[in-house]
Amino acid sequence: MEPARRVARTISSLFALLLVLATVYAAGALLSPIPSLTPVERELDTAALDAGAASIVLPEGGATAVALPEGEPITGGSAEQLPIAGIAKLVLALVAIDEAELEAGRTGTTIVIDQADLQRQRGLQAGGIRIVPVGISESWTVRDLLIATVIGSGNNTAELLADAVFGSTDAYLERASDWLTENGMPDTVVVDATGLNRASVAPVRDLGVLAQLAAADPVLVDLLRERPLRANTAGFNDNAAVAPSLGVLGAANSYTDAAGVCFVMLVPVGEELVGAVMIGQPGYEAANSALQTLVPSIQSGVRPLAVVEVGDIVGELTSDWGRTVDLVAVEPASVLAFDAGEVESRLVLDERRTVLRGQSVGRLEIETPGRTQSVRVETAGAITEPGIAWRFADPLTVLDRWLD
Known part of the structure; x- marks a missing residue:
């Protein structure tokens, strides 16, 4: 009988052990953490952006750049450093506005015209070089000088x-060199x-960036919209005008034998200003x-592209237990x-294990150079907790859920 009892006790012990293991496994399976839902992003359709750029008609001669408010300009023609003629005055204007911290409604510091200034003016005038006349002992503010330099194109x-x-x-030239490098125009030399001076040169790509900065400067843009034809006591023509019949805001219009004809303009497109440069x-x-x-090709080819509309599916959430819901x-x-290629997107979502229909779960971030937009996203359906069958998966899966 002893062997039979030992066998019975062994079987009972094994049964008890199995019962304990089954109970532990069941508890572990039922109480194990539910894995987080996995987001899957859908790629945005931005192919139309390339088509818009291809529709802009760049001149065959010289060099041209067109710049949106953000991103790299598109360019055509020579990529070499070329003389920039009066565009150097636009560089001066932007650096001076920055240095003087000039704001709308402020005139800046004042200088008094002396004999040396008049002598320099006469020398320029004798050489047939454009000036805006100043008089001895007159007081000129920075704003007056800015108007006369940009709109009147006065060299003096x-x-x-x-x-x-x-x-x-000399002090200006030293600061301008640093400013150009700091603002992404390292190959421009003034x-x-x-x-x-024909040694003031730039590649047209850098001048596209310059036009981009001009379009973003509120003081300069206000000046180009107002286009005053008088500063202090001096009157002058609008010597920066470029194709006004086309609705363009001219920022520089000049000619030298070395540089040829050079234009900088801001082209209104909707609420945006698109910078354009033609040199040589x-x-x-x-x-x-x-x-x-x-200009018409810019006006027709540059359009904001709707990459996301309300109700668009921008991604999905998936669960380990086989459920999927659209975002x-x-x-x-x-x-x-x-x-x-300048447009990047990513889903930024809260960590969730279940979701309800219509629940806000995070955002889609759309990044372009210099700007990030956030679009709220919500679920188009629900994902509930998994059922008993999934919870009692194989032991390795249950263990993995605990380890995670």
């Missing part, structure tokens, strides 16, 4: 502006305040003819870019 007032803000032209044009007839094609946008989003 450009030099006076450099003196008023920086103390001297050796004077006016651009009369052989003459005004060719330059103005090219404008008649370039839909509850806000629209548009981007303005020339290159689809």
